[in-house]
């Protein structure tokens with residue numbers, strides 16, 4: 001499958017582990033027939049948030065345990081390998097004072113989400129009769145001591161991957177829980193969506209032929225496909241454009257993951273049906289990407305790959321040779337009841353303009369007030385509390 005004999009890192013996001021576990025396991029099982037495979041798993045979707053609450057004293061351990069037990073039962077996995085882990089988590093919660101900081105304690109608690117997923121994946125592969133070994137990420141991924149947002153030390157991590165190489169040589173699949181690293185005996189985390197970062201770091205350290213990022217959507221789109229039904233799939237995308245989009249707030253990948261990946265093909269696919277949609281390398285299609293984020297009380301919409309957004313006063317710039325245009329909206333100053341802006345992007349200079357993408361960004365209250373003066377009314381339409389502007 002793919003190219004026989006390749007070393008592949010395959011990462012499954014939290015939604016895939018929680019909702020498409022069987023497809024994920026069978027995909028890995030199939031890949032491993034002819035390839036060396038390293039599997040990186042995220043915590044089940046929602047678990048990291050629940051653990052953050054738990055660490056801050058608000059959460060409920062029993063709920064987290066029963067959520068996992070339900071998952072374990074639904075997939076007919078043996079309960080035994082998990083029991084000690086739930087006990088260990090309870091024990092950590094009682095030892096808060098032994099950690100050098102609140103952040104170090106929180107990272108220790110968060111590490112259990114990915115660790116439990118790692119055990120689940122390992123047990124599921126064993127049940128298929130596949131030879132597999134689970135690795136402790138805090139022993140492999142060497143990081144800085146910035147708890148909550150640690151950076152990986154690639155040189156040190158490359159020294160630590162020998163046990164993984166040994167396992168691969170022995171014909172085993174290596175399972176490495178994502179998002180978690182280690183610093184001076186403490187567990188660290190790599191920032192939200194950090195499992196992508198684990199995957200590309202391992203791709204580099206093991207000189208993998210490709211890193212596959214498997215999720216609930218089949219690739220990278222011109223805008224968030226969860227919000228924008230007309231967003232278009234981008235088949236070929238460059239590392240630099242993906243990096244700029246991630247930095248501008250696109251939720252699809254951890255920005256730190258992209259730079260590490262340079263030189264290794266990054267392939268985005270959907271776990272369900274094993275559908276691959278985007279290959280990231282040095283070349284890019286000309287489609288723009290729209291990303292948005294809220295920074296303090298300002299909402300930012302960035303269009304990457306364009307020099308202007310006609311009809312709007314934008315800040316423009318260029319990074320890594322790629323132009324971008326950015327619109328900032330001070331959400332606090334706005335006062336109407338509108339809470340979304342829909343932004344229609346059409347291809348211009350063509351006889352019949354085609355819709356490329358539509359951004360629907362929640363902007364806090366009052367977008368209409370902010371944009372009324374700037375909008376080309378002839379090009380857009382307002383209905384049902386939505387405002388469209390053509391760019």
Ligand SMILES: Nc1ncnc2c1ncn2[C@@H]1O[C@H](COP(=O)(O)OP(=O)(O)O)[C@@H](O)[C@H]1O
Pocket residue numbers: 012013014015016042214215216217219220221222223224225226227250251252
């Ligand atoms: N431009 C984009 N292209 C693809 N996905 C995007 C984009 N922007 C945001 N996303 C979101 O990223 C999410 C990634 O899928 P998901 O399986 O939830 O990832 P993970 O489980 O790794 O967090 C999707 O829900 C998708 O809506």
Ligand SMILES: N[C@@H](CC(=O)OP(=O)(O)O)C(=O)O
Pocket residue numbers: 012013014015042043045048049113178179191192193194195196
């Ligand atoms: N579980 C972590 C790390 C991660 O990468 O998750 P996901 O792959 O679901 O984005 C988080 O929620 O941030």
